Structures are given as structure tokens and as C-alpha cells.
Amino acid sequence: MMELVLATNNPKKVTEIRARWGNDAVRLFTLQEAGITGELPETHETLRENALEKAQYVYERTGKWSLGDDSGLEIEALDGRPGVYSARYAGEHGNAEANMQKVLSEMEGVSNRRASFKTVLALETGDVSYFFEGEIQGMIIPEKRGTGGFGYDPIFVPDGYTQTFAEMDPEEKNAISHRSLAVDKLLEFLKNS
Numbered sequence: 001m002m003e004l005v006l007a008t009n010n011p012k013k014v015t016e017i018r019a020r021w022g023n024d025a026v027r028l029f030t031l032q033e034a035g036i037t038g039e040l041p042e043t044h045e046t047l048r049e050n051a052l053e054k055a056q057y058v059y060e061r062t063g064k065w066s067l068g069d070d071s072g073l074e075i076e077a078l079d080g081r082p083g084v085y086s087a088r089y090a091g092e093h094g095n096a097e098a099n100m101q102k103v104l105s106e107m108e109g110v111s112n113r114r115a116s117f118k119t120v121l122a123l124e125t126g127d128v129s130y131f132f133e134g135e136i137q138g139m140i141i142p143e144k145r146g147t148g149g150f151g152y153d154p155i156f157v158p159d160g161y162t163q164t165f166a167e168m169d170p171e172e173k174n175a176i177s178h179r180s181l182a183v184d185k186l187l188e189f190l191k192n193s
């Protein structure tokens, strides 16, 4: 059976990818299961390069196919910020509360609330690297709502919906999210290869 390591330290990403996974021929491993500890390198200025960097870091240490996920929230009125800096927008890596507070204060009084979530997945196979992207458009609301999901989910309402990602059931977010769109492209690729 083919083995694939999810090159992420974010357990919420693991849950979301696993929930979408519909390929019995490929067994998914977490970093923990692959014996890798510590933060993954993330030194570039594009989602694509960072996703690949994470995947290659894990491939080099495990020899197994590896999948990196780099994601970000791009806000029109903020010239695309936080974007590739989403995880550490307020300084400390992964402090979602502080990151959302910073976004909300920068968006105070701003009438253009358009934003999009993007995920780039990089699959490192040793010989070749493949990329799969997903994107969803929506709006930044003025105050947080909901407790589900993670990261910026409480302040993002996807187009066509009234609830934030954090107010939706996990299945509902996963049915439409940027990450799921990218995962579906990866699954399609694996099915045909």
C-alpha cells in the first residue's frame, strides 16, 4: 500500500484532510507517526514554495511521499495580507486570537470586506513535485462568530452563506473549503496515476 506523510504540525489540517480522504489505496501518516518532531521550515514568501519546503523536509527524513499544506487568508483591502504570513501575522506563530484581533482592528471602518482563503498542497515524490490549489471567496465580518474550525474561521463568511466557517458543522466547512478543493484535485490525480 502506498504511504503518504502529512507534513503538518496542525492537527486541524490533519483532521480536515483525513475527513476528505477517499482513497483506500493510500495510507496517511501524521508527522508524529513518522517520528518527526519540531516545527517545519517555512522560509519563503509564497504559499507554493512554503508548501514544497515542508513536503521536501519530511520526504528527506522519511523517504516516503510527503504532502505539505501552506494556506493563507488574503484580504483585498489589506493588499492581500495576511496572506503567506497568516500563521504569524501578529508576531507569535499560530496565535489565532492575536492574529484575528490584528485583522479586525486593521479592518475597522473599512467597507471593502472581500477576502479569500487559499491552500496550496505540495506532493513530494522524490523524482517530481506536484501542486494542487484550492480557493474560496468570502467576506471578513466585524466581530468573531463561532467556535468550530481553527485560525481565522470565526471571522470569515464564504460567499453564498450566512454562517462563518467556525459556526458551520465541520462537515459543512469541509464540503466547500479551500483545503477540500485542493485535496479533491490531489485525489483525482492519484486516482489517474
Ligand code: ITT
Residues within 6 Å of the ligand: 007, 008, 009, 010, 013, 040, 042, 069, 070, 071, 072, 073, 086, 087, 088, 094, 096, 099, 117, 149, 150, 151, 152, 153, 165, 177, 179
Ligand atoms: P503547518 O505549517 O505545520 O502545516 P500552520 O498552522 O503553521 O501548520 P500555515 O503555515 O499554512 O499552517 O499557516 C496558515 C495559517 O492560516 C494558520 O495558522 C491558520 O491561522 C490560517 N489557516 C489556514 N487554514 C485555515 C482554515 O482552513 N481556516 C482558518 N484559518 C486557516
